[in-house]
Amino acid sequence: MSRRVTINDVARVAGVSRQTVSRALNDKGEIDAGTKQRVLDAARELGYRPSRFARGLVRQDSTTIGLVIPDLLNPFFTEVAAGALEAARARGWHVIVYDTADSITVERGTLEVVVAQVDAVVGYFSLDEAELDRHLGGMPAVLIGRDHRSPRFSSIRIDGEKGVHEAVDHLVAAGHRRIGMLDHAGRAEPSLRRDWFIDAMDEHGLHAPVVGNAVQSADGGAEALNELLDQHPDLTAVFTYNDIIAMGALKAARRLGKAVPGDLAVVGFDGLQLGTVVDPALTSVALDTRRIGALAIAQAGRLVAGEPSLPDEELLVSAVLLVRESA
Amino acid sequence: MSRRVTINDVARVAGVSRQTVSRALNDKGEIDAGTKQRVLDAARELGYRPSRFARGLVRQDSTTIGLVIPDLLNPFFTEVAAGALEAARARGWHVIVYDTADSITVERGTLEVVVAQVDAVVGYFSLDEAELDRHLGGMPAVLIGRDHRSPRFSSIRIDGEKGVHEAVDHLVAAGHRRIGMLDHAGRAEPSLRRDWFIDAMDEHGLHAPVVGNAVQSADGGAEALNELLDQHPDLTAVFTYNDIIAMGALKAARRLGKAVPGDLAVVGFDGLQLGTVVDPALTSVALDTRRIGALAIAQAGRLVAGEPSLPDEELLVSAVLLVRESA
DNA sequence: CGGCAATCCGTGAACGCTCACGGGAGCGTT
DNA sequence: AACGCTCCCGTGAGCGTTCACGGATTGCCG
Numbered sequence: 001m002s003r004r005v006t007i008n009d010v011a012r013v014a015g016v017s018r019q020t021v022s023r024a025l026n027d028k029g030e031i032d033a034g035t036k037q038r039v040l041d042a043a044r045e046l047g048y049r050p051s052r053f054a055r056g057l058v059r060q061d062s063t064t065i066g067l068v069i070p071d072l073l074n075p076f077f078t079e080v081a082a083g084a085l086e087a088a089r090a091r092g093w094h095v096i097v098y099d100t101a102d103s104i105t106v107e108r109g110t111l112e113v114v115v116a117q118v119d120a121v122v123g124y125f126s127l128d129e130a131e132l133d134r135h136l137g138g139m140p141a142v143l144i145g146r147d148h149r150s151p152r153f154s155s156i157r158i159d160g161e162k163g164v165h166e167a168v169d170h171l172v173a174a175g176h177r178r179i180g181m182l183d184h185a186g187r188a189e190p191s192l193r194r195d196w197f198i199d200a201m202d203e204h205g206l207h208a209p210v211v212g213n214a215v216q217s218a219d220g221g222a223e224a225l226n227e228l229l230d231q232h233p234d235l236t237a238v239f240t241y242n243d244i245i246a247m248g249a250l251k252a253a254r255r256l257g258k259a260v261p262g263d264l265a266v267v268g269f270d271g272l273q274l275g276t277v278v279d280p281a282l283t284s285v286a287l288d289t290r291r292i293g294a295l296a297i298a299q300a301g302r303l304v305a306g307e308p309s310l311p312d313e314e315l316l317v318s319a320v321l322l323v324r325e326s327a
Numbered sequence: 328m329s330r331r332v333t334i335n336d337v338a339r340v341a342g343v344s345r346q347t348v349s350r351a352l353n354d355k356g357e358i359d360a361g362t363k364q365r366v367l368d369a370a371r372e373l374g375y376r377p378s379r380f381a382r383g384l385v386r387q388d389s390t391t392i393g394l395v396i397p398d399l400l401n402p403f404f405t406e407v408a409a410g411a412l413e414a415a416r417a418r419g420w421h422v423i424v425y426d427t428a429d430s431i432t433v434e435r436g437t438l439e440v441v442v443a444q445v446d447a448v449v450g451y452f453s454l455d456e457a458e459l460d461r462h463l464g465g466m467p468a469v470l471i472g473r474d475h476r477s478p479r480f481s482s483i484r485i486d487g488e489k490g491v492h493e494a495v496d497h498l499v500a501a502g503h504r505r506i507g508m509l510d511h512a513g514r515a516e517p518s519l520r521r522d523w524f525i526d527a528m529d530e531h532g533l534h535a536p537v538v539g540n541a542v543q544s545a546d547g548g549a550e551a552l553n554e555l556l557d558q559h560p561d562l563t564a565v566f567t568y569n570d571i572i573a574m575g576a577l578k579a580a581r582r583l584g585k586a587v588p589g590d591l592a593v594v595g596f597d598g599l600q601l602g603t604v605v606d607p608a609l610t611s612v613a614l615d616t617r618r619i620g621a622l623a624i625a626q627a628g629r630l631v632a633g634e635p636s637l638p639d640e641e642l643l644v645s646a647v648l649l650v651r652e653s654a
Numbered sequence: 655c656g657g658c659a660a661t662c663c664g665t666g667a668a669c670g671c672t673c674a675c676g677g678g679a680g681c682g683t684t
Numbered sequence: 685a686a687c688g689c690t691c692c693c694g695t696g697a698g699c700g701t702t703c704a705c706g707g708a709t710t711g712c713c714g
Contacts, residue, residue, distance in 0.1 A: 006700055007700065016664085032663090047465045053381075072405060096422060097412060383699095660711080668703080673696105
């Protein structure tokens with residue numbers, strides 16, 4: 001096969017030295033307008049494109065960050081990713097996105113290749129810190145939505161406690177007493193969000209809130225709501241693990257002939273923009289997803305530059321209740 | 328500031344040559360287990376991480392592709408992006424994602440920097456081919472959803488004609504005669520989808536279909552439907568520019584007390600997965616978004632490898648009617 | 655006419671790594 | 685004892701670019 005066309009080829013054709021070609025291409029000064037044009041023509045003629053590796057090798061700028069997410073099609077991660085992209089663009093950084101397809105095997109594979117491609121890694125990981133460290137081998141990493149034990153990592157923490165309390169307060173103020181929750185069915189242990197919910201209920205002297213289990217999808221949410229209502233027909237409000245499940249619950253409620261929020265109030269979690277396309281618009285404990293992505297990028301940037309990490313309290317994003325129509 | 332730690336530093340500390348370090352790190356053979364461990368320890372000790380530029384410079388593998396999309400938060404583009412990511416991962420390629428924020432200025436800026444970072448570019452562009460070429464300077468590029476005039480580019484064409492005809496057939500078969508359309512309000516000229524729609528209506532001897540204008544959002548769709556129905560109260564079905572607008576229309580119809588599809592049938596375009604979370608689930612002229620992304624990646628790969636382009640008929644993805652509940 | 659800027663261009667070196675090759679040590683075989 | 689093989693390891697070269705120089709040419713002034 002034909003060799004790659006280098007700067008020297010261009011130089012030869014244009015009848016100048018490589019340095020002159022370099023000058024023409026990066027339009028620095030110290031070059032005659034005529035020769036510059038000649039070089040540019042020669043370059044175009046030969047189809048020359050500079051090697052990003054050679055260029056990157058000599059001038060040490062240009063940072064690129066790896067963003068690892070479990071599922072880009074999950075709207076929550078989409079929003080986080082969008083926030084990260086925006087923050088990166090503002091800084092002139094580049095983001096390589098890896099979708100691990102909710103698979104730990106794929107995550108391992110990703111970690112394996114990502115080291116050779118980026119300056120820092122950011123995202124949602126399910127592997128434990130030891131294995132992460134082993135794969136990453138010293139590369140800066142910031143974990144989102146997950147606390148780190150080793151100082152080798154850095155993380156963006158999210159706190160939904162206040163927001164969930166607000167949600168329960170809101171429901172109680174509206175007269176609700178029998179409030180259920182639809183937790184996720186994915187992982188083994190119950191979620192933090194469930195703990196927050198139970199706490200908040202306790203504060204109002206409301207106890208033993210029923211908790212269903214929904215798989216992570218709209219249909220899962222619908223199914224779970226049916227089950228929950230079957231066992232506890234007197235429920236007047238439901239809090240869900242996230243907005244997707246809440247949307248399924250909305251659908252199921254309608255099918256059951258229940259008006260929302262009249263007969264059944266629904267409060268989601270995440271505060272997705274998508275919550276506005278359903279009817280009624282979803283009331284939700286909202287996370288500032290854009291900020292999450294932006295913080296992750298900012299922190300990653302400091303790490304690669306060797307600057308001091310952001311202060312801990314800056315790396316926390318807390319949820320607030322976003323009242324729309326469903327509660 | 329402290330210099331970067333190189334392979335030579337590791338070699339010195341471990342008391343071996345750089346080649347041996349290289350062997351240890353890339354676990355090739357021809358190295359004693361003891362020395363290998365010693366090298367690995369030294370590397371970890373020094374916090375050594377190989378330079379991706381130096382490595383990339385010498386071995387010419389590792390392709391990375393730039394994916395340019397106008398708005399990652401638009402679910403359609405999200406799906407395309409996900410398809411692209413998946414296809415790239417299957418090949419071991421990397422994808423840098425650029426969100427141009429629906430801005431031509433940002434698109435220009437992106438084009439400017441993307442050249443130095445990737446081997447090929449893929450995505451949705453709004454600049455004309457001349458300017459694209461000027462910025463890209465010879466880099467392989469695949470335009471999605473847009474035909475190219477210059478052979479310098481390559482493109483993934485989408486054809487919705489058949490699907491739209493199917494949709495109209497479906498509506499007519501269900502007894503609908505007064506069918507309206509909600510076109511987008513974004514660009515100057517009316518859309519291809521509108522042409523297809525009018526064509527399909529013509530075939531059934533139905534003429535002068537009313538056409539509203541919706542801005543690209545759920546609220547825009549809702550507003551447009553209200554307007555349309557205001558002017559033409561006798562409409563029994565609506566076809567929309569895309570699913571987002573259709574979802575807004577769904578919401579507006581409910582507010583007007585119209586049952587869907589009983590009083591008003593709604594057919595969207597795109598076939599988003601999101602169409603299943605609304606109630607009723609959206610019937611839509613569906614595009615295989617995953618395939619769009621995958622094709623773009625595949626084609627880009629052939630271009631960078633200098634392989635022959637995919638045959639034209641392979642680069643076409645056609646829409647088909649996806650009947651769910653709203654029509 | 656000497657001198658001095660200004661303008662333009664070329665030459666070594668370096669960036670950090672891998673590839674191809676060669677060579678020494680140790681062991682067994684003839 | 686000479687040879688050959690295996691197992692390790694090191695040395696030169698090169699990947700394609702930019703940086704820091706230094707040199708050549710021209711124009712202008714005193």
